[in-house]
Amino acid sequence: MDDRGYHNGFGGAFLPEILVATFDQLDAVFRQARNDPEFWQTYENIMASYSCRPTPLTFAENLTRHFGGARIYIKREDLNHTGAHKANNVMGQGLLVRRMGKTRVIAETGAGQHGVATATMAARFGFRCTIYMGEVDVHRQRPNVFWMQRLGADVVPVRDGTRILKDAINEAFRDWVSNMDTTHYVLGTACGPHPFPEMVTYFQSIIGKEARQQVMRAENRLPDRVYACVGGGSNAMGIFSGFADEATELVGVEAAGRGLDSGQHASRLCAADASVGVAQGYKTFFLQDQDGQMKETHSIAAGLDYVGVSPILAGFKETGKARFEAVTDDEVVEAASLTIRKEGLIPALESAHAFAQAFKEAPALSRDAIILINQSGRGDKDIFTIADAFDDPGWKEFIIEKAGQYGRERSPAS
Numbered sequence: 090m091d092d093r094g095y096h097n098g099f100g101g102a103f104l105p106e107i108l109v110a111t112f113d114q115l116d117a118v119f120r121q122a123r124n125d126p127e128f129w130q131t132y133e134n135i136m137a138s139y140s141c142r143p144t145p146l147t148f149a150e151n152l153t154r155h156f157g158g159a160r161i162y163i164k165r166e167d168l169n170h171t172g173a174h175k176a177n178n179v180m181g182q183g184l185l186v187r188r189m190g191k192t193r194v195i196a197e198t199g200a201g202q203h204g205v206a207t208a209t210m211a212a213r214f215g216f217r218c219t220i221y222m223g224e225v226d227v228h229r230q231r232p233n234v235f236w237m238q239r240l241g242a243d244v245v246p247v248r249d250g251t252r253i254l255k256d257a258i259n260e261a262f263r264d265w266v267s268n269m270d271t272t273h274y275v276l277g278t279a280c281g282p283h284p285f286p287e288m289v290t291y292f293q294s295i296i297g298k299e300a301r302q303q304v305m306r307a308e309n310r311l312p313d314r315v316y317a318c319v320g321g322g323s324n325a326m327g328i329f330s331g332f333a334d335e336a337t338e339l340v341g342v343e344a345a346g347r348g349l350d351s352g353q354h355a356s357r358l359c360a361a362d363a364s365v366g367v368a369q370g371y372k373t374f375f376l377q378d379q380d381g382q383m384k385e386t387h388s389i390a391a392g393l394d395y396v397g398v399s400p401i402l403a404g405f406k407e408t409g410k411a412r413f414e415a416v417t418d419d420e421v422v423e424a425a426s427l428t429i430r431k432e433g434l435i436p437a438l439e440s441a442h443a444f445a446q447a448f449k450e451a452p453a454l455s456r457d458a459i460i461l462i463n464q465s466g467r468g469d470k471d472i473f474t475i476a477d478a479f480d481d482p483g484w485k486e487f488i489i490e491k492a493g494q495y496g497r498e499r500s501p502a503s
């Protein structure tokens with residue numbers, strides 16, 4: 090990376106003049122914190138006492154036997170507080186907010202998971218909190234809205250445009266411009282203008298640091314391949330950073346939805362219809378049409394359903410530092426079911442993308458090969474989607490009734 094936050098030509102900070110000073114301040118405080126060994130220690134301590142870190146590494150004995158190939162290990166980010174790796178990022182940013190002396194945080198959320206994580210952090214640190222959410226998403230994600238409000242956040246439904254995530258992002262930026270002195274914008278993934286991609290990666294690197302030591306302890310060598318799902322790219326960057334200088338092959342797995350050529354997917358790094366552009370303050374691969382209008386994306390996992398992708402991963406694609414694949418909704422449901430049945434683990438549908446790709450490759454690897462899969466979150470939230478996919482008439486009736494009560498059309502994430 091260079092000083093202006095470019096990663097092999099991707100990234101940067103395309104900002105309105107009024108926000109430049111705020112980003113400079115954030116960058117300076119982040120750099121100072123990163124050079125202060127006590128800061129990382131404080132961060133590790135808070136994650137240990139508040140969010141179950143270090144999260145365990147689980148040897149998937151039954152899946153390994155089932156496929157008859159590589160030895161399969163699973164990094165258990167599902168055991169974090171609020172159920173996913175998102176806690177690593179929000180708690181880290183919370184410490185920076187304190188260091189900057191700010192008292193209020195804002196965030197935008199689509200499926201609600203990042204909103205809940207941010208509201209949780211705000212409650213813990215005693216910050217005021219506002220969450221912007223498209224009005225459509227507010228109706229789809231009633232349980233998450235309920236928890237954000239109970240946690241003390243002000244949830245603002247955004248009625249502009251198509252009333253979904255991208256409209257909420259615009260509204261959050263508008264708020265930030267008017268309240269820069271007191272307020273920090275907690276970005277949810279390794280995207281956005283510099284220094285966010287680098288900063289979010291820094292906090293998520295705790296996953297890779299731990300996983301590296303844990304695999305070494307278990308096997309006395311590093312894994313051959315590491316698999317992670319890619320929405321914005323933060324859990325992938327987190328686990329990859331433990332192995333970035335090694336011979337370990339890094340595999341990022343995107344959502345192929347109903348197929349890469351169906352027009353209903355969320356793949357920016359594998360699909361032919363994604364292209365490089367500048368939007369939301371940074372340069373990367375976006376799902377956009379020829380006029381630069383963002384396209385509708387689709388994934389069975391709401392947390393992967395995003396138009397942009399981490400500029401750092403876009404750089405990895407260009408240099409070949411990581412390999413990118415995409416798996417379909419059907420393959421994901423099958424991989425989740427198998428993991429539940431064989432190991433008693435319930436991966437989030439986002440995470441199940443990484444499992445599905447690993448399962449395709451494991452049988453062809455030798456029995457002493459080692460692979461590591463990042464289970465970015467837990468799948469309890471996906472009950473409606475998974476049950477629906479199984480088409481069990483008894484459950485389906487109950488689920489549709491419940492889904493109707495919640496007014497949601499898909500499960501929460503992101």
Ligand SMILES: *Cc1c(COP(=O)(O)O)cnc(C)c1O
Binds near residue numbers: 202277437
């Ligand atoms: C939000 C989320 C993701 C996608 O975000 P990344 O920034 O790509 O990691 C993946 N898995 C789970 C469980 C999530 O909640």
